Amino acid sequence: MLALSPLTNAKDERESFSISEFSEFSDGNFLDSIDFDDLFGGVNDGDVLPDLEMDSEVLAEFSTSASGGEESEMNATSSFASGERAEDNSLSGKEEVTEGSGLISHGPAEEIVSKRDDESVGGAKPLRKEAQKGRKSSKNSQGKRKVKVDWTAELHRRFVQAVEQLGVDKAVPSRILELMGIDCLTRHNIASHLQKYRSHRKHLLAREAEAATWSQRRQMYGGAAPAARSGSKSIRPWIAPTMGFPPPMPPLQPHLIRPLHVWGHPSMDQSLMHMWPNHLVPARSPLPPPAAVAWVPSPHPPPPPQPPPDPSFWLPHHLRVPNSHTPGTPCFPPPLATASKESIDAAIGDVMSKPWLPLPIGLKPPSTDSVMVELQRQGIPKIPPTCSFKS
């Protein structure tokens, strides 16, 4: 596509980005159009989540960018720039326009490099600090600093998608970047995010494993809790309340997901969800399915997975949206989804047939209440460790 102009700049990457600060833009429209709710399982209680704005902004932004080659990209920041000062871009003669940032401007070209030269050379661990100061959201015009990338849900989603597509183990920044098609991100951004993603994932998996072990134990040692013998009909080892479909959208709370602390696991977010099928379910695992713990507490027992408003949500990674973007296009996640109905259906079918959690046919997801009761009966503590996070 039109892509961006070549950056003449000496530097290699472009770094720019969209930032989003937030403000409020709650244009209901965007929200509506974009279904975050869907993404998050219809969490919105109906109102617009105050926070979502960000995303919406983002989306909005990128949408704009579609056209014009160069300028297109710059709005990102401006997103809110509207109010702010977007002018910084003094794109002077240079092309630094680097993509979308809008925000960034550029000033002196040399900065980056400079830093390291100075010190690194010499010695050991230079302590670098300072240097940047006033950037914050508004002005970073000076040249360097990059603005923090806001990993919005959308962005993260794409990230995850890319990672999965590549295979968790093979995902490397450059590839991810490619797949994501968001050129405003730099490899560093990705790397950084990836770093965290992995680390987080590691923890989560560990926890899951733990939980699984637990439940496994429970089963072995007479999953039947006291209650079992004491009376009622014996309960079998406790049929994990698994569900046959993708885990229900967790009860994310709108306000919790906002700017999206991607890792802040309220209870679990999409990223997790994406992970589930693959990692948690070894497919050939001799062990019982990883405990159902994670979602037991789920408020709604939504058998019918909500109509996938956002097709791509459950979409297997391969169907990911045509992101034909070549580096150099809009700065924001292109609208995902334009897959044909069929492909979507296929995709869904695909997903459904895959590894999700094995659910005995015919077994319908228990209602929350029943689950609770069961748990209680078995003397199982209410909230499994998995969910305990909180800070």
Next chain:
DNA sequence: TCTTAAATAT
């Protein structure tokens, strides 16, 4: 180039 870890910024 990728990964890690740690420092630092916000």
Next chain:
DNA sequence: CATATTTAAG
């Protein structure tokens, strides 16, 4: 305090 970015180094 948590997350993101930057750096240095393997």
